[in-house]
Amino acid sequence: MDRIGQMERTIARLTSPGRGILAADESYPTITKRLSDHGIESTEENRRFYRSLLATTPGVEAYVSGIIFFEETLGQKTDEGVRIPEACDRQGIVPGIKVDKGLTELPGTDGEKITQGLDNLGDRLDGYLEQGALFTKWRNVYAITPSTPSRQALETNAEVLARYAAIAQSRGMVPIVEPEVLMDGDHDMARCAEVTEAAQGAVFEALRRHRVTLECMILKPNMVLPGKSQPRPSVEACAEATLKVLRRTVPAAVPSINFLSGGQTSEEATAHLNAMNRADGPRPWVLSFSYSRALQNPVQAAWQGDPANQGAAQKAFLKRARLNSLARNGQYEPAMEQESA
Ligand code: 13P
Numbered sequence: 001m002d003r004i005g006q007m008e009r010t011i012a013r014l015t016s017p018g019r020g021i022l023a024a025d026e027s028y029p030t031i032t033k034r035l036s037d038h039g040i041e042s043t044e045e046n047r048r049f050y051r052s053l054l055a056t057t058p059g060v061e062a063y064v065s066g067i068i069f070f071e072e073t074l075g076q077k078t079d080e081g082v083r084i085p086e087a088c089d090r091q092g093i094v095p096g097i098k099v100d101k102g103l104t105e106l107p108g109t110d111g112e113k114i115t116q117g118l119d120n121l122g123d124r125l126d127g128y129l130e131q132g133a134l135f136t137k138w139r140n141v142y143a144i145t146p147s148t149p150s151r152q153a154l155e156t157n158a159e160v161l162a163r164y165a166a167i168a169q170s171r172g173m174v175p176i177v178e179p180e181v182l183m184d185g186d187h188d189m190a191r192c193a194e195v196t197e198a199a200q201g202a203v204f205e206a207l208r209r210h211r212v213t214l215e216c217m218i219l220k221p222n223m224v225l226p227g228k229s230q231p232r233p234s235v236e237a238c239a240e241a242t243l244k245v246l247r248r249t250v251p252a253a254v255p256s257i258n259f260l261s262g263g264q265t266s267e268e269a270t271a272h273l274n275a276m277n278r279a280d281g282p283r284p285w286v287l288s289f290s291y292s293r294a295l296q297n298p299v300q301a302a303w304q305g306d307p308a309n310q311g312a313a314q315k316a317f318l319k320r321a322r323l324n325s326l327a328r329n330g331q332y333e334p335a336m337e338q339e340s341a
Pocket of ligand 1 (some may be wrong): 023110138178260261262290291292293294
């Protein structure tokens with residue numbers, strides 16, 4: 001199959017009705033932090049067991065179309081000895097891979113960050129393809145302070161994100177483009193909207209400059225919310241503010257927008273997605289999820305690092321995935337949180 005045909009097939013699988021993406025691609029420091037929050041040690045075996053538990057949850061394929069993994073997982077096997085990407089594929093879940101190499105300081109700015117990992121990216125992608133990954137993710141971050149993000153950070157980050165997307169597409173791999181405006185701070189929702197619009201605006205300009213095929217990519221944005229220390233407006237107000245920015249910045253050619261959860265509770269992330277899928281006005285894209293914390297927190301809490309809790313952990317994952325699947329169709333009700341998994 002040609003490059004575009006391969007990506008169109010991956011997009012069709014990833015955006016199939018009622019489904020969304022699980023981000024299980026935490027780097028070593030991040031997974032160590034997430035697991036230690038639940039008193040679990042981040043050993044290689046624990047990471048293998050846990051990510052294999054996620055990928056092989058019976059029935060989850062009805063709600064999850066793709067899983068983004070960290071490099072280490074592509075080479076690991078389930079308890080049955082099946083390579084984890086292969087186990088996903090057998091369940092109809094598309095395996096993907098986070099390909100950026102994390103954040104470093106952007107010199108010339110006041111402590112702002114840039115994402116690294118472009119050197120030899122094409123060669124690394126060839127290896128990931130061989131291991132079964134069909135799509136990729138790259139994350140940039142933008143912190144809101146009275147003086148940031150700077151124009152330099154907006155433009156440089158956009159350039160790097162677009163170069164990544166162009167390289168991924170040159171290998172026939174769908175890029176998930178993730179410009180994350182962080183929730184930390186005491187700014188209001190209007191400021192988050194302004195920064196999110198500026199960040200996404202610069203990203204789409206750069207994507208055009210690098211001739212990225214918009215039909216063969218997925219945008220993974222933050223939702224528009226006030227800073228963490230501020231009171232939360234209504235679910236509908238956040239949904240409206242987020243949609244307003246997306247309508248201004250994201251061309252209708254982009255097939256799907258899969259949100260990150262960014263530190264929202266599981267219930268908030270589900271409710272916000274639901275409200276967007278119920279809102280009036282144009283929504284030319286699929287609006288779905290690509291959550292890490294909002295999907296995995298309850299799973300880690302149920303697992304506790306004990307193999308005997310595998311069933312309970314998978315039940316927790318299935319419940320969260322099902323509720324987000326309903327939210328992707330605008331059919332979620334908060335009362336459903338009380339139902340058993
Ligand atoms: P959160 O949903 O926890 O924000 O993570 C999404 C993600 O993949 C960040 O890159």
